[in-house]
Every structure is written in C-alpha cells, then in structure tokens.
Amino acid sequence: MPEGHTIHALADRLTRAFGDSPVTATSPQGRFTADAALLDGRVLEDAAAAGKHLFVDIGDRILHVHLGLIGTFPVIPITDDKPPDPVGTVRLRLVGQEHYADLRGPMVCALIDLDTREAIRSALGPDPLDPAADPGVALMRIRRTRRGIGALLLDQAVVAGIGNVYRCEVLHRHRIDPFAAGTELTEELWWTIWADLVRLLPLGVAFGQILTLAEQVREAEQLVADGRAGPITRSLTGERLGDYFERRFATYQRAGEPCHRCGTILRGEKVSGRRLYWCPGCQTRH
DNA sequence: TATATATGGATAA
DNA sequence: TATCCCTATATAA
Structure with a gap:
C-alpha cells in the first residue's frame, strides 16, 4: 500500500522504535538468512526514505528496501516478554527492546554499498517530501x-x-x-x-x-x-x-x-x- | 480451489 | 506492450 508518504512515515517509525540501539535480525522465511546474520546484533543508526526507497543504516551496512506494490513493514510494540511467532511470509524480522518489525513481500530487500545508494538516489526526480528538492x-x-x-x-x-x-x-x-x-x-x-x-x-x-x-x-x-x-x-x-x-x-x-x-x-x-x-x-x- | 486485484517496477520482446 | 516477481485478500466457481 505504499506511495512515498508511506515510506517516509515508515522510516520515521523505524528510527523512533529502534534508533541508536542494537537489533536482532532474522529471516523467518529463509530468503534473507545470510544477510540478516550480517545485521544481527548491530546498532540501527538511522532509517531514511528517498521517494519510495527505504535505506536503513545498521552497523556499517546499508539495508535497501522497496515495498513494491504489495510489501508491508509494520513496526509493532512487544506486549509480552517476547515477539510472537511470525505470521505469514516474513522476509526479515527486526527485534529491539520494545518493538519488532516484520517485512513481508518486498520488491527489494538487499544490503548495498554507499555508491549503490547514491546511484539510486541520483536516478530519482525531486521528492515533494524532501525540503531540499528542486x-x-x-x-x-x-x-x-x-x-x-x-x-x-x-x-x-x-x-x-x-x-x-x-x-x-x-x-x-x-x-x-x-x-x-x-x-x-x-x-x-x-x-x-x-x-x-x-x-x-x-x-x-x-x-x-x-x-x-x-x-x-x-x-x-x-x-x-x-x-x-x-x-x-x-x-x-x-x-x-x-x-x-x-x-x-x-x-x-x-x-x-x-x-x-x-x-x-x-x-x-x-x-x-x-x-x-x-x-x-x-x-x-x- | 481458482482467479482477480492491489497505492510498483524491472525486463524481455 | 506483455510478462514476471513479491504477498495477502476478496470474490467467483
């Protein structure tokens, strides 16, 4: 259900729920297991949106997510002492102290380098949610x-x-x-x-x-x-x-x-x- | 059970 | 332009 506003709101939520603290990262679905292991236990520094692209800095890695047409990434408070078992097809689960987030159905979920992020950003036109947009x-x-x-x-x-x-x-x-x-x-x-x-x-x-x-x-x-x-x-x-x-x-x-x-x-x-x-x-x- | 649809986009032809 | 991918849900059969 994502247009740009959804991704900007999501970036804000991720930053507020996990910012500056370590997260555990797993891939219940199994398709992102090796990459999730590289993120596991590291500090989520920041999450930011550019158009419909989401970039999350975790440790010294960059997680690139694009929800496509059907992706969702709800950030949910942990009410019991631990998150519930994953429901459905969860590509990536992040767990912090008080929240967890389940990524389902993304068009893109990958670890990228700085150059790739810059290439993605520079291919985009101005974003109405970016105060510096031209x-x-x-x-x-x-x-x-x-x-x-x-x-x-x-x-x-x-x-x-x-x-x-x-x-x-x-x-x-x-x-x-x-x-x-x-x-x-x-x-x-x-x-x-x-x-x-x-x-x-x-x-x-x-x-x-x-x-x-x-x-x-x-x-x-x-x-x-x-x-x-x-x-x-x-x-x-x-x-x-x-x-x-x-x-x-x-x-x-x-x-x-x-x-x-x-x-x-x-x-x-x-x-x-x-x-x-x-x-x-x-x-x-x- | 099968099919259609969805606020997206890459790629093949 | 057509096809494919990703997943969940609604509707048809």
Whole structure:
C-alpha cells in the first residue's frame, strides 16, 4: 500500500522504535538468512526514505528496501516478554527492546554499498517530501517529452514518491487532462502541481492515509494546526488503529461513477500498464 | 480451489 | 506492450 508518504512515515517509525540501539535480525522465511546474520546484533543508526526507497543504516551496512506494490513493514510494540511467532511470509524480522518489525513481500530487500545508494538516489526526480528538492529538475524532464503528464507523474525519474492514487487525484484537483503532452505543460501549471504535492504528501505522512478531497484536506490541515495530527490514527509504530478519515477519492477506483464536480462518468483505463482514473468532462486543462 | 486485484517496477520482446 | 516477481485478500466457481 505504499506511495512515498508511506515510506517516509515508515522510516520515521523505524528510527523512533529502534534508533541508536542494537537489533536482532532474522529471516523467518529463509530468503534473507545470510544477510540478516550480517545485521544481527548491530546498532540501527538511522532509517531514511528517498521517494519510495527505504535505506536503513545498521552497523556499517546499508539495508535497501522497496515495498513494491504489495510489501508491508509494520513496526509493532512487544506486549509480552517476547515477539510472537511470525505470521505469514516474513522476509526479515527486526527485534529491539520494545518493538519488532516484520517485512513481508518486498520488491527489494538487499544490503548495498554507499555508491549503490547514491546511484539510486541520483536516478530519482525531486521528492515533494524532501525540503531540499528542486522541482525545476522535474520541469525540465517534463518539458522535453511528448509523453502524457499522467504517465510522467508516475515516472520516479521525474517526481519521486508519487503513485497511482496521488497522480490521479492531483490531476483531477487541477482539472488537468492526463494525456496532455509534457511539452505543452506550462511552467505555471507545473508549479501548481508541485505546490499541491508539497501540501498533500505531508498530510499523508501525518495521518497514514492519502487525503485529496478538498474538505478532508481542509480538516486535516486544521488538525495539524491544532497539534492533533499523527498519533490520531496510528501509534508511534504504525500499528493501525483505523483511519481517522473515511477512505474517499475523487477519481481513484471510481470508474463508471459520476464526477462529483461535473457529473460526467469517470473513466478508468490501463495506460502504460497502470489503471488511470480521470474525468473526461472537467479534466481538460493543458 | 481458482482467479482477480492491489497505492510498483524491472525486463524481455 | 506483455510478462514476471513479491504477498495477502476478496470474490467467483
């Protein structure tokens, strides 16, 4: 269930649950046994996200995790004196003093060196959750291709961390035709998209769910302003206590239903392998 | 039991 | 564009 906000929140949870203390590392599933042994007993120094990539410094090793489409990495408090037996297919289990974390179904789980991490990072476009990100890099890459903006937003070399939900929803929020060519996207419109992503993604981190409907965004921002965001919906460790907001979107998985803005029937079609949801009635901006 | 689907992405053709 | 990988869950048969 991961777009960039999920990985950034996960990095934060791992750091808070295990930071600066030793962890035991095992591979109950058996596919990561030898590498887990290299991490076992070492200190987890830091966990950080870049787009949808997670990097965890353990001892002098770097653990690289990418959850892909189906991966999960819940960090859970230890309630008895030791963690329960693993349930399902656990590639990697980390255990600290008060928490344990089970990694299931990752697309990538590997130990890498500094150069590899740098290569992965440098291949990514700007990440809206990175305060140092340069959105101009994305604009350059958008303006030199005729590929549609809908496809470009999913390209991690253009923008890092955006997935299928955010791309569909942000295009609808600004009435943008997903098939508008990158070459014809105005600079002003790109700044609008970027600013909106910088606004939306942190709400996704704070609430543990993607919020894009105007009224939900407004309420979420008010809760943040009141200092009530974050632990509302999830414990420190990401244990799911239920979503604070009802799960609702303007376009995502609403093909065949009417657009709440103009009434046109929404469409959902595979575009370059992923299902794109959009409103042909009001998403006409180029 | 089998199949479809999922907030992703690499690789083959 | 098609196929494959990773896993869990929902729905169909």
